[in-house]
Amino acid sequence: IHEFITYLSVERGLALNTLESYGRDLRQYSQYLQEDKADLDAVSRTTIINYLTFLQKQGKATATIARRLAALKAFYQFLVREKRIQTDPTANLESPRLEKRLPRVLSVAEVERLLAQPDPSQPAGSRDRAMLELLYATGIRVSELVSLNVSDVNLETGYIRCSGKGSKERIVPLGSLAIASVREYLENGRRKLVKDRDEQALFVNHHGHRLTRQGFWKIVKKYAEDARIDKEITPHTLRHSFATHLLENGADLRSVQEMLGHADISTTQIYTHVTK
Secondary structure (H helix, E strand, C coil): CHHHHHHHHHCCCCCHHHHHHHHHHHHHHHHHHHHCCCCHHHCCHHHHHHHHHHHHHCCCCHHHHHHHHHHHHHHHHHHHHCCCCCCCCCCCCCCCCCCCCCCCCCCHHHHHHHHCCCCCCCHHHHHHHHHHHHHHHHCCCHHHHHHCEHHHEECCCCEEEEECHHHCEEEEECCHHHHHHHHHHHHHHHHHHCCCCCCCECCECCCCCECCHHHHHHHHHHHHHHCCCCCCCCCCHHHHHHHHHHHHCCCCHHHHHHHHCCCCHHHHHHHHHHHC
């Protein structure tokens, strides 16, 4: 598994999050084989089907099972290519059909309530307001938000540079409210939170280090409760809301695709169903 992950990193140049996901899925599969007393070299098509059935019985989502199978397919293709095994047990196995669920979005009024929760007079509140305003103004992913460095933000011309899936870089424009919130945070909040002057991260936690996705997620959940928003909120809720509200107000689908960093416009088109 370690050799395979190294191959994906060095030869395929996959992003760190993708590598971690592959590694996690394959380690769980390896654990299943050990408990089932099956040998990696002697795995058959039946073994793979039994594993997928096992995941289904555990109540795993269809998307999770499809992702695990994709990891296994890539892994066994690698083993065949490296002449570690003769035949690929995942050959001709079809991925389960995924249901296309419509993303949950907040109304404009709910977004306004959420954005009004942080207290910008406090360093952490100033940071939180800037993060929420930035997310809703740009529609970037949470992983992209927490990966931002101070050097990625240009408040004079009003844009941020972010690195998305597959390390693809894109430039996203900022609105006036987001610019004002980020400027306020940089001038006041961040200075009080940062302990090390060499810290590059734009958004930092109370230790002065880069905020994590989990840290951000706890913050959003707290503010959603404070705002008495009953809807189930995910880390992508503001991203979904950003795209839906743009399309509702007549934005061009291609522009929204570019801002969201979607490789395929069919991914962006799901938001047109939400607006209907």
